[in-house]
Amino acid sequence: MNLKQSIEEMIKQPDYEPMSVSDFQDALGLNSADSFRDLIKILVELEQSGLIERTRTDRYQRKQSNKTNSKLIKGTLSQNKKGFAFLRPEDDEMDDIFIPPTKINRALDGDTVIVEIQKSRGEHKGKIEGEVKSIEKHSVTQVVGTYSEAKHFGFVLPDDKRIMQDIFIPKGQNLGAVDGHKVLVQITKYADSTDNPEGHVSAILGHKNDPGVDILSIIYQHGIEIEFPDDVLQEAEEVPDVIEPSEIEGRRDLRDELTITIDGADAKDLDDAIAVKKLKNGNTELTVSIADVSYYVKEGSALDKEAYDRATSVYLVDRVIPMIPHRLSNGICSLNPEEDRLTLSCRMEINERGEVVKHEIFDSVIHSNYRMTYDAVNKIITDQDSEIRSQYKDLTPMLDLAQDLSNRLIHMRKRRGEIDFDINEAKVLVNDEGIPTEVLMRERGEGERLIESFMLAANETVAEHFNKLEVPFIYRVHEQPKSDRLRQFFDFITNFGIMIKGTGEDIHPTTLQSIQEEVEGRPEQMVISTMMLRSMQQAHYDDVNLGHFGLSAEYYTHFTSPIRRYPDLTVHRLIRKYLIENSMDKKEIRHWEETLPELAEHTSQRERRAIEAERDTDELKKAEYMIQHIGDEFEGIISSVANFGMFIELPNTIEGMVHIANMTDDYYHFDERQMALIGERQAKVFRIGDTVKVKVTHVDVEERMIDFQIVGMPLPKKTSSQRPAREKTIQAKTRGKSLDHTKSDRNGKGKKKKRKQRKGKNARKKDKQGNTHHKPFYKDKSVKKKSRRKKK
Incomplete structure (x- = not known):
């Protein structure tokens, strides 16, 4: 059988999945330059013959007749506020399909729809055009907007400009709303060929000009719950404020070790603490202790169900919407100074090269000695402020050692190819009436980098430990960028005299790292870093370990923030089950095998929702701030x-x-x-x-x-x-x-x-x-x- 016949046989197999050129090389053992040229020639011939077609990610799949001719495609509608939309097909290998405004046919943003492809728009970047033929599932169930009163009815103008239809409110269904009220509407009837959507007002948020209503509208628009249900608050009230001696039994006692927290000055939920000391063999011991939230939030409880639904705390310009009630997050779960707290600890021995050579993961009890701020730590280790160093003379030796360890960890990550997206971030300050007063740049000093390095080390260590146990687990993954996005980025940076060889397939993070080093200090540095970030895929949670491209890490998870992230809380539960309770029987394994895939998908979606809400409030207040300018x-x-x-x-x-x-x-x-x-x-x-x-x-x-x-x-x-x-x-x-x-x-x-x-x-x-x-x-x-x- 010659090479062409071998390739044809592979493609015709029922379980054939789209393959890249490098996939074919690996599968067929083609290593020479001649065999590579032969492979490319054969793939071109098979593409011309109609057996295969190349996808937008440069993979070759069997030619699908229903991918080019008139047919029906299922996917999710993504609408633009200008009126047009795109269908994002369920098949990831398919290109998006352009939907003109006249062919959306009453579908709303996020709806699952069936689209008929009608013609190719080759003159417009090869996009395909289609028409919505049916709506399989509505995504929008409630709408936030401004109420307007008519003689015998009302209507609501949606805040989300992607919703192009006003919502009709029948008489008696407005909850007493008047002109100018911001309201929440529950849709009771979706639009048909003649009528607009219909609904009833379920909540009045206030007048559109009232202080705070603008942020409140964004919160409701994204479907984020502010208040906790009564049964959740009742469970939180039943959690004790102090630790009983019996609760410490069986835990490793770290209360005599010098331990500190380092956070922002306004932080109230302190969920991570560190301890650093030099070992006799010259290595450094780092202990990262994290609040044992899973001890208080039991799986299946009302607290747990609400935390799962929220999945993350949401940080807006004027408020924090917590994942768990403040009684826990700011109380018994917060590692406040001079108080005993239950924790889960990851203790690592790290050598001079910044490599973890030994580790332990265990439940513990700590007694934080100092509640440090980033500002104070930066003055101690960066500014060498003599007054502050004198004030914390018992602590400064450990902080100096911690800075040295942090630098070793940073250099280790850089050696292996970590991409440091040091993008500028700003914080909008608002007064009591919600009016923006200042826009400040977020600082990333030595104190911030130190904590970041230590948390990364703990997250990697925990992920590697459980990956090697081969048990169900949840990972934080960041997949390799798609080749087409990378090629666009490589084309873009040629304008700045930077040439990258290669196609964008199977690229190593060190290549992107070298680009950052090349532009460091140049005027275009921030723009190139931003464009590089846009070419990346979005990090998410997964029950399969796919590695973390941006960190150039083989294993990664989120272990260090269980107060504000549900995946971290889940990791703590898994630590308790597998390591502390030694529960690894078939029933336990099967439970997590069934639970984790959906949990990963849900928490990833909730994270994206939180990011969108945070971005919307930032943009709103930044625009409002610029009025005075x-x-x-x-x-x-x-x-x-x-x-x-x-x-x-x-x-x-x-x-x-x-x-x-x-x-x-x-x-x-x-x-x-x-x-x-x-x-x-x-x-x-x-x-x-x-x-x-x-x-x-x-x-x-x-x-x-x-x-x-x-x-x-x-x-x-x-x-x-x-x-x-x-x-x-x-x-x-x-x-x-x-x-x-x-x-x-x-x-x-x-x-x-x-x-x-x-x-x-x-x-x-x-x-x-x-x-x-x-x-x-x-x-x-x-x-x-x-x-x-x-x-x-």
Whole structure:
């Protein structure tokens, strides 16, 4: 059998899974350059013959007739606030399918739908176009929005602009809401071809202008519960405030060892403590002790069920929504100073190279000696502040040793290829009324790095221990980036003179690490780090150990934060079951084999929900903060470029947009390969990483958008399609305005179509499929191009 026949046989096997070129090489034992060329030639021939096709991840799968011809595809709808949507197919190897606004057919963002592919959009980056034929499952069950009263009914304008339909509220179903109230609506009837969705008001959050209602609306929009149920609070009340002597029996007593916590100044839930000492053999002993939350939160209890549902604490600009009640998180589970606390400890012996050569995992009791802050630790070990060092003279020798150990761990991780995404982060400070007063950069000093290094070491050690036991476990995984995303990133950095050899397949983290080293200290460093981060896959939880690409770690889990993360609480339960209770019988193993896959998926989803809520509140308050800076000038860096303009990031991480219509000194074209806007006449170039000086011209808090103007570049003359110039005041957009459509040329001139006045619940103009009229975004582009050609 020759090579081509062998490949054909492999592909025709019933259990064949899509394979990359390197997969074929490994499977067939092809090691020479000649055999590689033969392989590529055969794969091309088989692709041309129709036996196989190449996926977007550069893998070869059997040609599927229903992947190119007219057919039905199932997936999840991802809607854009501009009206169009994409179908994300269940088959991960398939490309997203573009859905024009007129073919969404009343589906909502997140719905599981069946889409019929109708034509290929090859002229638009090869995207396929389709139409929603049926809705299999609705994702949206409740909506947050602003209530408006009509004569015999009401309607709610959703805050989520991806929901393009108002919610009809029948008479008597508004819970007493009046115009301007922010409300929570439970959908009782989904839209059909003629009617809008229908629902009833289940909660009134307050008037849209009341302090705190803006954040509250985001919390409810993401479905995050604030209050704990009564049975959960009752269980929390029954947990004792002190430790009984009988509870210490059988635990290793670490109360005589010098132990400290290091946290932010405003932290109240202290769940990790450290102890460091030098051993006689020259190695260093690191003990990481974590609050034993699993001792108090029993599996299957009301506390546990609520913690599972929340899965994570949520940290917003003005509040923390905890995973477990404050009575536990700030009380008996918090490692407060000068108090005995029950813990689970990971003790590691670490050599001069930063390698863990020996470890133990056990239940323990500690007595924290000091509650240290990052600021104080940084003054001791970085600033060598004599006054602070004198104040903590009993502690400074251990902190000096801890800093040395931290540096060894950092160098060890760097040697193996860890990618340190040192991205700027900011914290928005608000007053009692929720008004932003300051935007501060988060510091990452030696104290922060020290704790990070010690927690990483403990997490890796625990993960490796249980992986080698070959028992069901939950891991924190970060898979290798997809080759197409990496290729795009490699193309992008060529604009900065950085060339990477290879295809993006099976790349080692050290390659990306070398890129970071290359751009360190350069103006484009932060932009390249951000673009690199965007090319990565998202870390998540999994019951299968897939390694952690970003850390270049073979084993990783989350063990160190059981107060605020449910996976960590689960890891503690597994430690208790497997190591402390020695419960590893078939029944126990089967229980976790059945439980962990769903648990990993659920907690990953909840984590994403929390991140989205945190991002939304940050963006909201950053926009609100910039109102007071309208008219002010700042220097920023171009962080993103698109065909409609460019985004500028200020040193405090606040981002705003310069619209292409306001770039009046030339006609600018978008060059996707260079990620740049290039002037047609003067060849002036604006590309990612460039520094520009901008002026704040407009802020839309509702849309969380900030508009910039390039200093020295005059704005175009005011037309009906442009927003009027504003002083330091803000007028929120109405829902109606956001749905108006403007037909404009390159410089924004044009005439706006007027929207007819609403007369009833179904008065908004719709097409025959029942959708609000929207022009596909790609058609606007062709109009602009034609109009510009005429001017020539």
